[in-house]
Amino acid sequence: MSRALIVHRAGPALTLQDEGRPGWIAYGLSRGGAMDRLALAEGAALLGGKRGVALEMAGVGGLFEASEEMRIALTGAPMRATLDGQPLLWQAAHLLPAGAQLEIGPATSGAYGYLHVGGGFAEPAILGAQSAHLTAGLGAPVTAGTRLAVGPDKGGETARKLPVADRFSGGVLRVVESLQTGLFPEEQRRRFGEEAFVRDMRANRMGVKLTPEGAGYGVEGGLSVVSEVIAPGDIQVTGDGAPFVLMADCQTTGGYPRLATVIPADLPRVAQAPAGARLSFRWISLDAALEAEAAYRKEIAELPRRVEPLIRDPADVPDLLSHKLVSGFSSGDHHDH
Amino acid sequence: MALDAAGFPVIRTVGVDGMLVSFGDRLSETANRAALAFRAEVEREGWDGVEESASSLVSCYLRFDPLYLRHAALEAKLRELIDSRDWMQAALPQGRRLHRIPTVYGGTLAPQFGEAAAAAGLSEAAARDSLSRTRVRVTALGFAPGQPYLGELPECWDIPRQQALTPRVPIGALVLAIRQFVLFTVQAQTGWRHVGQTAVRLVRLGEERPFLLAPGDEVEFPAVSEEVFARMQDDAEGGASWEALA
Numbered sequence: 237m238s239r240a241l242i243v244h245r246a247g248p249a250l251t252l253q254d255e256g257r258p259g260w261i262a263y264g265l266s267r268g269g270a271m272d273r274l275a276l277a278e279g280a281a282l283l284g285g286k287r288g289v290a291l292e293m294a295g296v297g298g299l300f301e302a303s304e305e306m307r308i309a310l311t312g313a314p315m316r317a318t319l320d321g322q323p324l325l326w327q328a329a330h331l332l333p334a335g336a337q338l339e340i341g342p343a344t345s346g347a348y349g350y351l352h353v354g355g356g357f358a359e360p361a362i363l364g365a366q367s368a369h370l371t372a373g374l375g376a377p378v379t380a381g382t383r384l385a386v387g388p389d390k391g392g393e394t395a396r397k398l399p400v401a402d403r404f405s406g407g408v409l410r411v412v413e414s415l416q417t418g419l420f421p422e423e424q425r426r427r428f429g430e431e432a433f434v435r436d437m438r439a440n441r442m443g444v445k446l447t448p449e450g451a452g453y454g455v456e457g458g459l460s461v462v463s464e465v466i467a468p469g470d471i472q473v474t475g476d477g478a479p480f481v482l483m484a485d486c487q488t489t490g491g492y493p494r495l496a497t498v499i500p501a502d503l504p505r506v507a508q509a510p511a512g513a514r515l516s517f518r519w520i521s522l523d524a525a526l527e528a529e530a531a532y533r534k535e536i537a538e539l540p541r542r543v544e545p546l547i548r549d550p551a552d553v554p555d556l557l558s559h560k561l562v563s564g565f566s567s568g569d570h571h572d573h
Numbered sequence: 574m575a576l577d578a579a580g581f582p583v584i585r586t587v588g589v590d591g592m593l594v595s596f597g598d599r600l601s602e603t604a605n606r607a608a609l610a611f612r613a614e615v616e617r618e619g620w621d622g623v624e625e626s627a628s629s630l631v632s633c634y635l636r637f638d639p640l641y642l643r644h645a646a647l648e649a650k651l652r653e654l655i656d657s658r659d660w661m662q663a664a665l666p667q668g669r670r671l672h673r674i675p676t677v678y679g680g681t682l683a684p685q686f687g688e689a690a691a692a693a694g695l696s697e698a699a700a701r702d703s704l705s706r707t708r709v710r711v712t713a714l715g716f717a718p719g720q721p722y723l724g725e726l727p728e729c730w731d732i733p734r735q736q737a738l739t740p741r742v743p744i745g746a747l748v749l750a751i752r753q754f755v756l757f758t759v760q761a762q763t764g765w766r767h768v769g770q771t772a773v774r775l776v777r778l779g780e781e782r783p784f785l786l787a788p789g790d791e792v793e794f795p796a797v798s799e800e801v802f803a804r805m806q807d808d809a810e811g812g813a814s815w816e817a818l819a
Contacts, residue, residue, distance in 0.1 A: 260718070262714065263787070265784075324773075372717065373717075373759065414585075462598055465627055465632070489716075526589065
């Protein structure tokens with residue numbers, strides 16, 4: 237039998253995700269790819285090698301088994317994970333023996349967890365990528381009974397962890413002005429950078445809706461601007477006045493006015509904000525956004541150097557505590573550094 | 574070139590890594606032609622640091638690496654290209670195709686044809702003749718991958734969208750409003766009127782050209798009978814054919 241990860245049980249929204257399909261905007265296909273790109277980079281740092289394709293798990297994971305021994309890494313939103321019943325640390329790489337049961341439960345904070353395998357998933361590519369882009373009709377969700385092909389692994393370390401900063405509970409999002417910012421009244425632009433928002437229940441791979449504390453947002457004279465290109469991070473305002481941050485699987489063009497654009501470095505924070513999380517926006521200049529972009533790329537480039545050996549330290553088994561002893565206490569807090 | 578009263582073309586940023594050159598603030602034949610011609614020239618230039626370009630209804634979009642190619646440097650290149658000619662008079666780019674996509678107008682396959690003809694003030698025969706003979710341009714693709722907006726139809730077809738939405742039109746549905754067609758690649762809800770039905774496959778994943786239509790291509794929708802349509806459904810091309818435009 238070929239090398240595979242067997243999916244015995246699957247949460248409702250499991251898909252393979254990579255860096256998506258750049259280059260097809262002219263044909264109406266948005267790039268797509270992982271909601272939390274930083275989590276992809278963290279998986280690559282933990283396993284060594286290039287950023288590849290991971291299993292993206294929205295909200296909850298599933299029950300998995302390896303057809304033969306393989307290395308795995310767990311990144312993104314911390315989820316309750318066990319290996320044959322023993323708690324597994326998140327933001328870490330582990331060895332998954334053949335036949336062992338890897339159970340990944342609900343996220344304890346954040347929204348999207350990622351399961352990486354040494355050698356990477358090796359399912360057929362569509363237009364050059366394994367990413368499912370469901371709104372575009374490309375690929376399909378990963379469901380129970382699936383055997384996901386896994387590529388050959390050159391091998392490497394396991395029992396490694398990667399301390400990450402908390403991006404799983406909302407926070408401040410830096411935004412720049414975009415195409416249609418000037419259409420919005422000055423009062424709204426100012427208020428947008430000052431008030432707090434709550435992440436609505438409505439969120440998926442296309443976008444994340446935010447409910448303002450105060451009055452809704454909108455453009456005088458209706459909503460008919462000529463359809464224009466959309467970039468992930470664009471904040472669209474539809475008829476109900478609530479800002480909607482457009483994400484990986486957004487459409488390529490849209491006719492609703494857009495108030496601002498979240499910078500790429502802060503998109504993982506948007507993706508990972510769970511329902512009910514508080515978010516706010518801070519206007520920054522384009523120059524400041526470019527500095528932030530440079531810092532973000534540097535942070536990604538330095539990830540491999542931040543990987544540490546995993547020792548049997550009590551601090552490394554927080555899930556044991558949260559499982560058995562403490563309720564209302566997020567094991568994700570242990571990953572704040 | 575002399576900028577018109579509204580100040581077009583304008584250059585604006587899109588997020589942190591995009592720039593947009595717009596030739597108008599509403600759809601027109603000239604603005605769309607300018608956008609197509611300008612984008613073809615951007616592709617031909619192949620500037621280092623530009624990662625992708627696309628044309629939309631009235632604009633050319635560039636995605637670039639802003640740490641490699643600074644905004645000011647790209648803007649200067651774009652200004653120079655803008656100033657090099659009158660884009661509103663530019664010819665359409667080379668390498669485009671003319672597609673012929675046989676279409677059934679009216680009947681049970683396209684139930685809103687009669688209503689649309691009445692809204693245009695035409696008899697059904699005259700409406701079928703008008704839509705069959707008009708050659709339209711792919712002004713943009715969007716909403717779903719490979720799905721074209723096509724225009725511009727004769728003035729009589731400046732009919733509004735419906736008040737109520739049609740809950741579902743099938744793949745291959747040709748719908749019409751405000752002097753434009755959309756040819757659906759997915760089943761969808763729409764406020765546009767379902768005037769024709771085609772059997773064409775616009776999305777061909779795995780083939781060298783995965784999307785049949787490209788921005789700037791031209792399309793004719795000649796009328797065929799339901800009998801001919803039934804036979805075309807077994808054809809891999811759905812009866813459609815194309816030739817290179819000179």
